[in-house]
Amino acid sequence: MANQKFATTHMKFQGWITLLARLVLGGVLIAAGALKAGNPAHAAMAVRAYQVLPVTLANILGYALPWAEMGVGLALVIGVAVKGSAIIGGGLMLLFILAISQAWARGLSIDCGCFGGGGAVAPGHTAYVQEILRDTGLTALAVYLFRYPHGKFGLDK
Amino acid sequence: MATDKKKSQQPAQKGMRGLVIGMIVFVVAVGAAFAVISNQSIKSLKLPSSVSKADGYGIVFNPTGSPKIDIWEDFQCPICDRFEGINGNYINQVVQAGHAKVVFHTMSFIGPESILAANAGACAANSGKFIQFHAAMYNNQPTTENSGKITNPWLTLIGAAAGISDPKFSSCVNNGDFINWTKNIEADAAAKNVNATPTVFVNGKELDRNTQYMDPVAFKKALTDAGVK
Numbered sequence: 590m591a592n593q594k595f596a597t598t599h600m601k602f603q604g605w606i607t608l609l610a611r612l613v614l615g616g617v618l619i620a621a622g623a624l625k626a627g628n629p630a631h632a633a634m635a636v637r638a639y640q641v642l643p644v645t646l647a648n649i650l651g652y653a654l655p656w657a658e659m660g661v662g663l664a665l666v667i668g669v670a671v672k673g674s675a676i677i678g679g680g681l682m683l684l685f686i687l688a689i690s691q692a693w694a695r696g697l698s699i700d701c702g703c704f705g706g707g708g709a710v711a712p713g714h715t716a717y718v719q720e721i722l723r724d725t726g727l728t729a730l731a732v733y734l735f736r737y738p739h740g741k742f743g744l745d746k
Numbered sequence: 747m748a749t750d751k752k753k754s755q756q757p758a759q760k761g762m763r764g765l766v767i768g769m770i771v772f773v774v775a776v777g778a779a780f781a782v783i784s785n786q787s788i789k790s791l792k793l794p795s796s797v798s799k800a801d802g803y804g805i806v807f808n809p810t811g812s813p814k815i816d817i818w819e820d821f822q823c824p825i826c827d828r829f830e831g832i833n834g835n836y837i838n839q840v841v842q843a844g845h846a847k848v849v850f851h852t853m854s855f856i857g858p859e860s861i862l863a864a865n866a867g868a869c870a871a872n873s874g875k876f877i878q879f880h881a882a883m884y885n886n887q888p889t890t891e892n893s894g895k896i897t898n899p900w901l902t903l904i905g906a907a908a909g910i911s912d913p914k915f916s917s918c919v920n921n922g923d924f925i926n927w928t929k930n931i932e933a934d935a936a937a938k939n940v941n942a943t944p945t946v947f948v949n950g951k952e953l954d955r956n957t958q959y960m961d962p963v964a965f966k967k968a969l970t971d972a973g974v975k
Contacts, residue, residue: 629781630785630854631856634855638941638942645937652778652781653778653779656774656777657778663770669763699941708941709955710942745763
């Protein structure tokens with residue numbers, strides 16, 4: 590009974606929640622991409638510092654990733670290909686969580702470089718918990734958008 | 747009425763949707779490709795004297811000396827300023843006495859003002875005063891990065907404070923003679939997996955960031971152990 594009431598209330602606002610989720614996830618992706626795209630050398634350094642990929646590959650990812658983030662973010666804000674963008678956006682967040690976790694587990698001291706910056710930092714100057722919590726919240730938004738891609742003011746119909 | 751309107755909009759909206767997706771994909775592809783290409787090393791460009799391509803385009807002192815010490819830094823990096831305060835005098839002594847081959851890689855990943863500063867450093871090297879300029883730069887390092895303080899006129903003043911009287915220095919700074927060269931320094935550091943500044947390699951091996959950078963005794967020992975007299 591309570592469940593049904595919740596479901597009804599949710600459906601009443603679902604279009605607006607989808608819009609909000611699109612704007613938050615999309616806005617964060619655009620900001621993250623734009624801040625990094627302006628300084629590709631630092632973005633590449635940030636990716637290298639995770640010490641997962643071979644250096645050449647890490648550099649290419651560092652140069653290219655900010656543009657992908659901006660593209661996905663833009664699609665979400667405009668409201669086109671929301672389902673696909675949610676899959677890519679959520680996938681990126683899961684990758685980021687994995688990358689940050691492995692750095693933490695291996696005892697590396699790095700800045701995630703999520704919004705520009707990045708690279709090795711002094712031990713004790715890491716912020717792994719906050720970074721992972723933030724990306725987990727954004728993953729939840731992506732999951733919601735995957736389930737409910739249609740909302741207010743979107744081009745998708 | 748409302749449903750009619752929706753129906754008549756559908757094909758147009760579908761075309762619009764495809765167009766928007768296409769544009770986004772296009773911008774992402776072009777931007778990403780441009781970013782990858784424009785951050786590669788430039789093949790032919792104007793190099794400062796005492797720069798060696800074989801040494802990652804760094805500014806080289808005592809090219810035949812041994813051991814080899816590589817220092818990656820950014821003139822705007824506050825930890826580099828601390829490092830300079832702790833080990834700068836010793837490094838300068840080693841350079842001047844010719845007790846090692848020392849290569850300075852002035853990176854510029856902190857931002858546009860680092861590019862201007864690195865260019866000016868190369869100009870100073872061309873005027874034979876890199877070490878003096880280097881010291882003056884850190885003595886006057888602005889407290890915030892990219893705050894608008896580091897400009898070409900400001901860098902010219904730093905050069906004057908470092909004792910550079912060569913008239914070519916200010917034109918070199920103002921014309922940005924070695925702006926392109928700063929890209930090659932970055933590309934080489936990227937290829938060598940340098941992920942922080944300062945980074946010091948002795949004979950190609952990185953010092954231990956936790957113990958050997960900020961302790962002058964440990965730093966000196968690392969160098970003397972490698973053969974610095």
